[in-house]
Amino acid sequence: MDVTMKDVAKLAGVSLSTVSRVLNDSSLVREETARKVEKAVEKLDYQINDSARILRTNTSNLIGVIGAGMERPFLANLLKGIEAEARERGFALIYGDSDGEFEKEQNYLNIMKQKKIDGIILITTNYYNDLLSIVKNYNIPVVFASGYISDPEISCVTVDNVAAAYDMVEFLCQSGHKNMAFIKGPDLDMLASQERLRGVKLALRLSDIEYDSKRFIEGDFTFESGYSAAKKIINKFPDVTAIFAFNDEMAVGTIRFLKEQGIKVPEDISVVGFDGIDLGNYTDPALTTIKQSGYHLGLKSIEMLNQIINEGKIEDNKVFIPHKLVVRESTNKLNELTTKQEVITKNRG
Amino acid sequence: MDVTMKDVAKLAGVSLSTVSRVLNDSSLVREETARKVEKAVEKLDYQINDSARILRTNTSNLIGVIGAGMERPFLANLLKGIEAEARERGFALIYGDSDGEFEKEQNYLNIMKQKKIDGIILITTNYYNDLLSIVKNYNIPVVFASGYISDPEISCVTVDNVAAAYDMVEFLCQSGHKNMAFIKGPDLDMLASQERLRGVKLALRLSDIEYDSKRFIEGDFTFESGYSAAKKIINKFPDVTAIFAFNDEMAVGTIRFLKEQGIKVPEDISVVGFDGIDLGNYTDPALTTIKQSGYHLGLKSIEMLNQIINEGKIEDNKVFIPHKLVVRESTNKLNELTTKQEVITKNRG
DNA sequence: GTGAAAGCGCTAACAG
DNA sequence: CTGTTAGCGCTTTCAC
Numbered sequence: 001m002d003v004t005m006k007d008v009a010k011l012a013g014v015s016l017s018t019v020s021r022v023l024n025d026s027s028l029v030r031e032e033t034a035r036k037v038e039k040a041v042e043k044l045d046y047q048i049n050d051s052a053r054i055l056r057t058n059t060s061n062l063i064g065v066i067g068a069g070m071e072r073p074f075l076a077n078l079l080k081g082i083e084a085e086a087r088e089r090g091f092a093l094i095y096g097d098s099d100g101e102f103e104k105e106q107n108y109l110n111i112m113k114q115k116k117i118d119g120i121i122l123i124t125t126n127y128y129n130d131l132l133s134i135v136k137n138y139n140i141p142v143v144f145a146s147g148y149i150s151d152p153e154i155s156c157v158t159v160d161n162v163a164a165a166y167d168m169v170e171f172l173c174q175s176g177h178k179n180m181a182f183i184k185g186p187d188l189d190m191l192a193s194q195e196r197l198r199g200v201k202l203a204l205r206l207s208d209i210e211y212d213s214k215r216f217i218e219g220d221f222t223f224e225s226g227y228s229a230a231k232k233i234i235n236k237f238p239d240v241t242a243i244f245a246f247n248d249e250m251a252v253g254t255i256r257f258l259k260e261q262g263i264k265v266p267e268d269i270s271v272v273g274f275d276g277i278d279l280g281n282y283t284d285p286a287l288t289t290i291k292q293s294g295y296h297l298g299l300k301s302i303e304m305l306n307q308i309i310n311e312g313k314i315e316d317n318k319v320f321i322p323h324k325l326v327v328r329e330s331t332n333k334l335n336e337l338t339t340k341q342e343v344i345t346k347n348r349g
Numbered sequence: 350m351d352v353t354m355k356d357v358a359k360l361a362g363v364s365l366s367t368v369s370r371v372l373n374d375s376s377l378v379r380e381e382t383a384r385k386v387e388k389a390v391e392k393l394d395y396q397i398n399d400s401a402r403i404l405r406t407n408t409s410n411l412i413g414v415i416g417a418g419m420e421r422p423f424l425a426n427l428l429k430g431i432e433a434e435a436r437e438r439g440f441a442l443i444y445g446d447s448d449g450e451f452e453k454e455q456n457y458l459n460i461m462k463q464k465k466i467d468g469i470i471l472i473t474t475n476y477y478n479d480l481l482s483i484v485k486n487y488n489i490p491v492v493f494a495s496g497y498i499s500d501p502e503i504s505c506v507t508v509d510n511v512a513a514a515y516d517m518v519e520f521l522c523q524s525g526h527k528n529m530a531f532i533k534g535p536d537l538d539m540l541a542s543q544e545r546l547r548g549v550k551l552a553l554r555l556s557d558i559e560y561d562s563k564r565f566i567e568g569d570f571t572f573e574s575g576y577s578a579a580k581k582i583i584n585k586f587p588d589v590t591a592i593f594a595f596n597d598e599m600a601v602g603t604i605r606f607l608k609e610q611g612i613k614v615p616e617d618i619s620v621v622g623f624d625g626i627d628l629g630n631y632t633d634p635a636l637t638t639i640k641q642s643g644y645h646l647g648l649k650s651i652e653m654l655n656q657i658i659n660e661g662k663i664e665d666n667k668v669f670i671p672h673k674l675v676v677r678e679s680t681n682k683l684n685e686l687t688t689k690q691e692v693i694t695k696n697r698g
Numbered sequence: 699g700t701g702a703a704a705g706c707g708c709t710a711a712c713a714g
Numbered sequence: 715c716t717g718t719t720a721g722c723g724c725t726t727t728c729a730c
Contacts, residue, residue, distance in 0.1 A: 004723060015701045020725060028699060050463040051403040052723035055706050060400075065444075071425040080420050083446045087453075092460055095444040097432045104436075111441055114399040223631040256631040282572040282605040284633055353707060364717045369709060377715060401707035404722050702729080713718080 003044045012040040063091045064112035067123040068100040073277040074294045081298020102127040119305045125191040141308040145301040147191025155317035157300045159292040164323040165199025173207040176334030177242040183219045183229040183250045219250045226253025248273035266332035285329030292323045352393045361389035412440045413461035416472040417449040422626040423643045430647020451476040468654045474540040490657040494650040496540025504666035506649045508641040513672040514548025522556040525683030526591040532568045532578040568599045575602025597622035615681035634678030641672045
C-alpha cells in the first residue's frame with residue numbers, strides 16, 4: 001500500500017496528530033518538531049489520502065464543472081479560464097459534458113454530490129431551470145456561467161447578451177442596413193441565444209424596423225449550421241444586405257456560403273458574428289463581431305464561486321463581463337446611392 | 350448532514366451490510382429485501398459517500414487528465430472523446446491543464462495520486478520524459494495520447510505523425526512542388542512536431558530534395574504564429590510554391606498573410622495543414638490537410654486505459670489511429686509550364 | 699506542545 | 715441470505 005501518515009509519524013518519532021498538525025499548518029507545533037515531520041514527509045514522498053481527509057472534514061477542494069458544447073472555441077477558453085483560476089485557488093476540477101441533455105446533467109450532479117464537491121460551475125443552457133431546482137435542493141454553492149439567471153438566489157456571470165446584440169444591430173442600422181437576417185442559436189438554448197434575440201428585437205424596434213420572425217433562422221453554433229442557414233436566407237431573402245450570426249463560427253460558415261455563390265462580403269452583404277474568437281482575425285474578410293473573453297468569464301466564475309464557498313454568500317451575484325464591438329472587414333457602410341433598395345427604385349424610376 | 354447508509358438501513362429495516370450489498374449489485378440478496386432497500390434509497394434520495402467508499406476500496410473510478418493547450422480545436426475534441434468514453438465506462442474525470450510546464454504537471458500528478466485516481470491520460474509534449482519517470486514510479490496505469498512513446502512499458506495512442514507528414518510531402522512533391530517551406534510546432538514539443546518533422550525529412554530525401562533547416566520556421570500552433578511564420582517565409586524564400594504548416598490553425602494564419610500580400614492561394618502558393626479540424630472546410634480556400642479524429646483518439650485512449658486498469662496489462666500498447674490526406678482547395682498541381690522556376694528560366698532564356 | 703482515542707461512512711470478512 | 719464487526723487514513727476533541 002501507499003505511504004500513510006502513520007509511517008511518517010513513526011519515522012519522525014511523533015504521533016499521528018502531530019503529523020496532521022504540521023501538514024495543516026497548525027501553529028501549535030514546535031518548529032523543531034515540524035522540521036522533523038517535514039523531513040520524514042519528504043523522505044517517504046508522502047501524499048495525503050484525500051478520501052480520508054474528505055471523509056473526515058467533509059470538504060473536498062473540488063469544483064464540479066458541467067458543460068455542453070465545450071469544444072467550441074469560446075467555451076474551450078472559458079474552461080481554460082476556469083481551470084487556471086481554480087488551480088490558483090487550490091481547487092481541482094471534476095469535469096463533465098452533458099451534451100445538453102438533462103439526464104446527463106442530472107447524472108453528473110449526483111456523481112459530483114457523491115464526491116462532496118465544494119461548489120459547481122454550470123455552463124448549460126437547455127434545461128437549466130430543471131437543473132437549478134436540483135441544485136437548490138442540494139444546497140450546494142453554484143455559479144452559472146452561460147447566461148443571465150433571473151432567480152435572485154442564483155449567482156451568474158455572463159456577457160450582457162441583450163446589450164451586446166443590441167449594439168451590433170444598432171451598428172448595422174447606423175451603417176445603413178435595413179434589410180437584415182439573423183442566425184440564432186438552437187431554440188432549446190434558453191439563455192445566450194434568447195438574450196441575443198431580445199437585444200436584436202429591441203434594436204430593431206428603436207430603429208423602426210419591423211420584426212419578422214421568418215428572418216431568424218435557427219442554427220446550432222457550428223460552421224455547418226451557419227453555412228446552411230445562409231443558404232436558406234439567400235433563397236428566401238435575396239435582397240438582404242446584412243447577416244448577423246449569433247456566434248463567430250456560424251458567421252464563418254455564412255461567409256463561406258456567400259463566397260461560393262459569388263456574393264461578395266462585405267460589398268454585397270455584410271456578415272457579423274458574436275464572441276470574438278481568435279479565428280475572426282484570420283478569416284478573409286476578417287470578422288466584425290462582439291468581442292468577449294471566455295477566459296475572463298471563467299476566471300470570474302471561479303472567483304465568485306470561491307467567495308460563496310468561503311463566505312457563504314456573495315454581495316453582487318449577477319455580474320456582467322465586458323464586451324466590445326470590434327469592426328473589422330466583413331461589414332460595409334451602406335452608401336445610400338448603392339443600396340440595393342435604391343438601385344431597384346432607380347431602375348424602376 | 351447528508352443522508353447516510355445508516356439512514357437507509359434503518360428505514361428499510363435491514364442492516365448496513367445489506368444496503369451495501371444491494372447497492373453493489375451483490376446477488377446474495379433476496380429480491381424482496383433488495384426492493385425494500387431500493388425504495389428507501391429512492392425515498393431518502395440517498396447518494397453514496399464516495400470518499401468513504403474510496404477510502405475503503407482504494408478504487409475511485411476516477412481518471413485524471415493532464416493536458417496542455419486544450420483550447421485548440423483538435424485537442425478540445427480529444428477531450429470531448431475522452432469525456433464521452435469515460436462517462437460511458439463509469440469513470441469521472443479530474444481535469445488539469447499544465448500549460449506545458451513541468452512543475453504544474455508534477456503538481457497535478459500529486460493531486461491526482463492523492464485522490465487515488467484509477468488511471469491517467471497524459472496529453473503533454475514538452476517534458477513528457479520527466480513525467481514518465483514519475484508516473485512509472487507511482488505505478489499507476491497511464492496512456493499517452495499525444496504522440497508515440499518509445500518506452501516499451503508505456504501505452505500510447507496517436508496518429509502516425511511520421512507517416513502522415515510523409516504522405517503530405519509526397520503529395521506535394523507529386524503535385525510538382527520542389528520549393529517548399531514548413532511551419533513546425535514549438536521546438537519544446539518533443540512529440541507530434543518532432544515526428545512530423547521526421548516524416549517530412551524522410552519524404553524529402555526520397556524525393557531527392559535537399560533538406561534545408563532554414564526552411565523550417567518555428568510556430569506554436571496558433572493562427573498568429575502561422576501568420577508571422579508565413580511572413581518570414583515570404584521574406585526569406587520568395588520563390589516558395591508550397592507551405593506545409595504542422596497544424597490547421599497555422600495554415601489558416603498563413604493563408605491570411607498571403608492574401609494580404611496579394612499572393613493567391615493556391616495559384617501562387619499552395620498551403621496545407623494538419624489535423625483536419627472542421628474549420629478547414631469553411632475557409633477560403635478550403636484547406637488541404639491531414640485528417641485525424643481527435644474525438645476518436647480520446648475514445649481509444651480511454652478504452653486502452655480501461656483495459657490496463659481492469660486487466661493489469663494490455664496486449665497492444667502502441668496504437669495508431671487512422672489518418673487521411675484530404676485534398677481540398679488550397680493546393681494546386683504545379684503545371685510545369687507555369688512553375689515559377691520555369692518562368693524565371695524562360696525569362697532568362 | 700504533544701499524544702490517545704473516537705469516529706467520519708463505507709466494505710468485506712466472518713458468523714450465523 | 716443477512717447481521718456483526720473491524721478497520722480504511724485522516725482530523726479533532728480532550729487530556730496531560
